[in-house]
Each structure stands twice: as C-alpha cells, then as structure tokens.
Amino acid sequence: MRGAAEGVAVPVVLGCWAVATAVLAGAAVPVCGAGGHAPLSGFAAPTVGVLSNVTAAEGISSSRAAGARYVEGSNVLRLASGRWLYLPAGRTVSVVVAPGDGRALRQIGQSRAWLASGRVPGRSAAERAAAARALLAMRALLRPNGAMAAGWSPGWMYSWPRDSSFACAAFAHTGHDAEAFRILRHSAATQRADGSWEARTKLDGSGPPDGRRWQLDANGWVPWAVWQWYRAAPVEGRRARLMTLYPMVGKAADRAVRSLGADGLPPASPDYWELMTSSANIGTAAPLLAGLNAAADLAREAGRPGDAARWARAARRLSAGISARFFPLGYQRTVDGRHGRDSAVTFMAPPFNTAGAGVPAALEATYRALRLPNGGLTPGDDPGAPWGATAWTPSTAFFALAWAAGGRPAKAGPVLEWVLSKRNALGELPEKVDGAGRAASVAPLAWTGSIVLLSLVALEGGGLAAPPAQP
Numbered sequence: 001m002r003g004a005a006e007g008v009a010v011p012v013v014l015g016c017w018a019v020a021t022a023v024l025a026g027a028a029v030p031v032c033g034a035g036g037h038a039p040l041s042g043f044a045a046p047t048v049g050v051l052s053n054v055t056a057a058e059g060i061s062s063s064r065a066a067g068a069r070y071v072e073g074s075n076v077l078r079l080a081s082g083r084w085l086y087l088p089a090g091r092t093v094s095v096v097v098a099p100g101d102g103r104a105l106r107q108i109g110q111s112r113a114w115l116a117s118g119r120v121p122g123r124s125a126a127e128r129a130a131a132a133r134a135l136l137a138m139r140a141l142l143r144p145n146g147a148m149a150a151g152w153s154p155g156w157m158y159s160w161p162r163d164s165s166f167a168c169a170a171f172a173h174t175g176h177d178a179e180a181f182r183i184l185r186h187s188a189a190t191q192r193a194d195g196s197w198e199a200r201t202k203l204d205g206s207g208p209p210d211g212r213r214w215q216l217d218a219n220g221w222v223p224w225a226v227w228q229w230y231r232a233a234p235v236e237g238r239r240a241r242l243m244t245l246y247p248m249v250g251k252a253a254d255r256a257v258r259s260l261g262a263d264g265l266p267p268a269s270p271d272y273w274e275l276m277t278s279s280a281n282i283g284t285a286a287p288l289l290a291g292l293n294a295a296a297d298l299a300r301e302a303g304r305p306g307d308a309a310r311w312a313r314a315a316r317r318l319s320a321g322i323s324a325r326f327f328p329l330g331y332q333r334t335v336d337g338r339h340g341r342d343s344a345v346t347f348m349a350p351p352f353n354t355a356g357a358g359v360p361a362a363l364e365a366t367y368r369a370l371r372l373p374n375g376g377l378t379p380g381d382d383p384g385a386p387w388g389a390t391a392w393t394p395s396t397a398f399f400a401l402a403w404a405a406g407g408r409p410a411k412a413g414p415v416l417e418w419v420l421s422k423r424n425a426l427g428e429l430p431e432k433v434d435g436a437g438r439a440a441s442v443a444p445l446a447w448t449g450s451i452v453l454l455s456l457v458a459l460e461g462g463g464l465a466a467p468p469a470q471p
Contacts, residue, residue, distance in 0.1 A: 046153040046442035049426040051075050051087040051094050052140030053107065058087050058094050059152040065426055073112040073132060075140055076104050077426075111136060118175030121456035130420050131456050133427040135174060137444035138167055138453075142179055146186025147203040151431070151442040158200040158209060161187060161218035162272060162287075165225035166450035169351075172232040173457045173464075180229045181241065187222050188248040195219065195255030199274065213276070216269050219256040220287030223249050224352060227294035227467050230301065239301065246302050253295035253307075256288045257314040264321025265335065272344060273379055279336040282326055286347035289318050293353070293467035312470035319469065322348075323356065331362040333380055340381040341366045343395035350405035351454065351464040360406075367399050367415075374437045375418050389435035393419055397451040404458035405466070416455050419448070 047059030052075045060068075060077065067080025076086040078099070086104045087094045097104055115132055122128035141149040147159040148167045164183050172180035190201050197218040198208040226245055230238060259266045270276050271283030292315035299308035325335040333342035345366045349355045370377040376391025377399070397419050403412035422433045429448040430439035458464035 046156075047151065048424050048439075048443050049077070049428050050137060050140045050152045050444060051077065051085065052136075053087045053089045053091065054139070055090075055144055056087060056092045057140050057149075057152050058092070060426070068426070070133070070136075070426060071108055073115060073136075074108040075111060075136055076108055111139075114139065114176075119173075119457075121174060121453065121460050123456075123459060127420070127456055130423065130427065131174075131453055133423075134429060134444070134449035134453055135176070137428060138170065138446050138449050139176075139179065141444070141446045142167070142183070143203050145203075145205060146182035146184075146189075147201070147205060148183055148186075148446055149203055150200075150447065151445050153442045156442050156445075157203060159186070159190075159203055159205075160200045160447075161190075161197040162215075162221045163447040163450070165218075165221035166454070167446050168225040169228040170450040170453040170457075172229040174453060175232075177229075177233055181233075184222075184226060184229060184245055184248075187225075188245060191222075191248055191251060195251035195253075197222070199270070212274070213270055215271075215274070215284075216256075216259055216266055217272060217284045217287040219252045219259075220284075220289065220291030223252050223291040223294040223298070224287065224467065227298055228351070230298065231465065242298065242302060246298070246304075249295050249298055250307060253292060253311045253314075256292055256295075257311065259288070260314060260318060260321075263325065264317040264319075265325060266318075268334075271333075271342075273385065275385065277334050277339060279334045280325070281334050281339075281344075282322075282331055282342055283333070283344035283347065285318065285322055285326065286344060286353060289315060289322065290347065290352040290467055292318060293470055296470055297467055315470040319356070327356075327358050330365055331359065333382060340383070341369045342380040342382075343370060343377055343392075343398050344380075346398035346402040349402040350466040351401070351458070353466050354469045355406060356469075363399065363402055370395070372435075374433055374435055376422070376433045390440065391433040393422065393429060393431060393433065393445065393448040394451060397448055397455065400455045401451050401458065401464075404455045405464035407463040409459055412455060412459060416452065416459075419452060 048062045048065045049060035051058045068077050071078050076084055079085055084097050084099050084104050085094055120128050120132050122131045148164040150156040150160055150163050168180045168183040190205050196214055199212050199215045202209055226249055230242055265280040266284050266288055268277050268279050269284050271281045292311050296308045296311040329337050331345040331348055333339040345362050348359045369381055372378055372391050374391055377396040378387040379392050379395045400412045400416040422439055423429055424439040424443050428443040430443040431441040431445040434440040
C-alpha cells in the first residue's frame with residue numbers, strides 16, 4: 001500500500017541533509033527528531049581532512065590544516081612548521097612528531113603499499129593524485145566492522161546504506177576487494193527483518209541515531225553494490241562469498257517487489273535529498289530498478305532460477321511504470337510533475353541502469369537546468385527545496401559518472417574537472433561548493449570520493465556496465 005495516494009498533497013518534511021545545508025548557511029532550522037531549533041553555534045565546524053591509523057580516525061580542523069599538506073600517499077599531515085601530525089597505531093588521539101619519525105614512516109609505507117595493492121585510476125598524473133587522495137580518505141572513513149562513515153564531523157559520522165554502496169563499488173573497481181566485501185557484510189548485519197534498512201545507523205551498527213524515516217532506495221543500492229562487487233571480485237572463491245550475501249539480496253529484492261503498486265511504481269517516500277515527496281520519485285524508483293535487475297542477475301549466478309524469474313518480472317513492471325509515468329515528464333523528480341528536475345535522473349543511466357528512451361536527452365536538459373553560476377549543480381530545482389546558490393559535489397559528479405559510464409568522455413571530462421578543481425587545500429573533496437566557488441561543508445565526503453573514483457574507472461575503461469535489463 002502506498003504511503004500517500006498520488007496527487008494528494010503531503011507536507012514536505014525538512015530532512016537532516018537539508019538541515020545541515022541551512023545550518024551551515026547560518027539559518028535556525030528544526031532539528032530532526034527534536035522540537036526546538038538549532039542555531040549555527042550548536043554545530044561544530046566541519047573537518048577539512050582526516051587522520052587515520054585504519055582502526056581509528058580523527059578529523060582535521062581548518063585552523064590546524066593552515067599551511068599543511070599530507071605526506072604523499074598517506075594520511076600523515078606535514079604541518080606548516082614542518083613537523084608531522086599523525087594518528088599512531090592503536091591510538092585514538094594524534095601526536096606531533098619530528099619529520100621522518102620512524103613510526104610515522106612505517107604508517108606512510110603501509111598506506112602506499114595499500115594503494116599499490118589495487119588500482120589508482122586516472123588518465124593523467126593530476127587525476128591519479130586526486131584518485132589516490134580519495135582512496136586514502138575513504139579508507140580512513142571505513143571502520144573495521146565495515147561501517148562507512150559519510151564524513152568525520154558530527155552529523156556525518158554515521159553509515160548510510162546509499163553512500164556505503166557507492167563506496168563498495170568504488171573499492172571493488174579499484175581492486176580493494178577486502179574493503180568492498182567488508183562493507184557488504186556490514187550491510188547484511190544492519191538489514192532490518194523486513195528486508196529494508198534504516199536511513200542511517202551508528203558506526204557500531206547498534207541502530208539509528210534518531211527517528212528519521214527509513215528510505216526505500218537502499219533496497220536498490222545494496223543489491224546493485226553486490227552486483228558491482230561480484231563483477232570486479234577475484235573469480236576464485238567469488239561464488240561462495242556471493243552465497244553468504246545472497247540472503248540479504250533476496251530479502252532486499254522481495255521487499256522491493258512488495259513495495260510496487262498497481263502502476264508498477266514504489267510509494268511516495270524520502271529520496272536521496274532526505275526529503276519526503278508527495279508522489280513516487282525518480283530518486284527511489286531508479287535505484288530500485290537497478291537493484292531488481294542486479295538481484296535477478298545474481299540469482300542466475302547463484303543457481304536460483306525461481307528467484308531470478310520473480311525479480312525479473314518485478315523489474316519489468318517497474319520499468320514499464322517508469323516509462324509510463326516518468327518518461328513523458330523528462331524523468332523529473334516526481335510523477336505529479338510538481339517538483340521539477342532532479343540530479344537523480346542520472347540513476348536511469350549506467351552504471352545503474354541501461355539508459356532507456358529519452359534518458360540521454362533528459363540528462364542534457366537536467367544538467368542545463370540545474371547548473372549554477374559557480375559551475376556546479378544544485379540537487380534539483382524544486383522551488384520548495386532549501387539549496388540556494390550552493391552546489392553539491394555528489395549531484396554534480398553524478399553527471400560525470402553517467403556520461404563516463406555511458407561512453408561519453410567528452411561530456412564527462414569537463415564535469416569531472418570542475419569537481420576535482422574544488423578540492424580543498426589538502427586535496428580533499430568537499431560536500432559542497434559555495435556561491436563564490438569555494439569548498440564548503442565537510443571534507444572529505446566518502447560519497448563524492450566514490451563517484452569520482454567510479455568516473456575515473458569508467459573513463460579509463462571506455463564505460464562501466466549496469467545490471468542487465470530484464471527481457
């Protein structure tokens with residue numbers, strides 16, 4: 001049954017993603033799950049970098065980062081004084097040491113060896129340097145239990161299934177199989193009994209930090225991540241490991257099937273903006289299509305033809321519903337046509353879905369509509385959304401990935417170049433870019449790093465596959 005009947009107005013609830021935007025802009029806004037308001041002074045300044053010894057992490061403040069640079073290939077920081085700041089093994093608090101300190105050098109060597117054990121994608125030295133920084137940042141944000149922190153600042157130190165799925169795919173396609181598989185095991189451990197996931201969970205996996213509504217898009221993102229991991233994983237032992245994940249995939253896919261209405265679409269729900277919509281949205285429908293296609297293909301790999309057929313039927317129903325309701329609107333945010341264009345149109349393209357009728361044109365039109373004077377993109381042009389003149393690096397990078405994965409490097413290249421040009425002084429990818437073109441909000445952001453890495457992989461390889469559409 002749908003959460004709200006189509007065409008019936010539902011109050012738009014300001015999500016915590018939007019709360020963070022407004023708070024960092026200096027506004028007083030409602031706090032999720034609380035009855036009061038949160039002034040700007042109630043939030044700690046976001047980090048601009050991260051120290052790590054793999055088991056623990058520590059954020060770097062902007063004041064401490066002034067004049068500093070990472071030692072190449074590591075999360076050891078060379079301070080303006082020339083001394084080194086790092087997080088020793090087994091410690092949770094950083095120390096300042098003389099340059100060339102033996103223990104810090106060992107950590108540097110371990111980080112470089114980890115990078116060398118996989119692939120650092122990029123068509124130039126500059127792109128490879130950016131990719132290495134993104135990989136090291138993501139490794140720093142990944143917890144030993146497989147929880148992927150979105151960032152290392154209050155409000156971001158949680159694990160979102162969506163962000164984690166992108167990180168899994170990025171690790172898998174850069175040859176870091178252990179990290180990718182660890183994320184998937186954590187996703188299995190935090191799946192709810194009904195096959196869904198909370199919007200986010202605490203990093204220890206103990207549960208959600210607040211009462212925000214769960215999001216159905218995770219039921220698409222996680223099976224899609226399993227499919228991407230499986231394609232990139234070492235062949236030896238791959239199928240046996242898939243079978244340990246298969247119960248999670250099955251519960252996720254069956255929950256997605258149960259969500260589909262008579263029109264083949266999922267119900268109105270919060271999308272990746274973490275805002276509720278009044279009717280079905282593309283930010284949920286497209287990931288569910290990717291997930292059902294992925295689940296059906298994985299079921300065939302697992303020797304489960306009955307599951308494969310059931311999920312393939314559901315994927316065809318959902319695809320037909322998307323074609324009937326979203327395609328005529330140019331894949332706008334919602335089927336009621338009242339919420340404008342959405343960067344989630346990219347989820348209808350590779351590496352998520354095989355681009356169907358009208359998707360290439362919708363990508364072009366949406367990119368033009370959402371582009372801001374600073375060169376980046378707003379998540380969407382819904383007049384009720386609180387984005388203002390701030391560009392979001394994930395929303396912008398989505399287009400680089402869609403065009404790169406679809407084999408259009410001339411379109412992807414300039415978009416990716418813009419995103420990379422907005423790294424902060426430490427080389428970290430920020431969540432946002434302000435109206436003046438400056439890095440803003442938290443850095444590094446695992447989601448943006450993942451999208452950039454997948455884009456670079458796609459540009460090197462001439463594309464990146466999506467789960468096959470079901471015939």
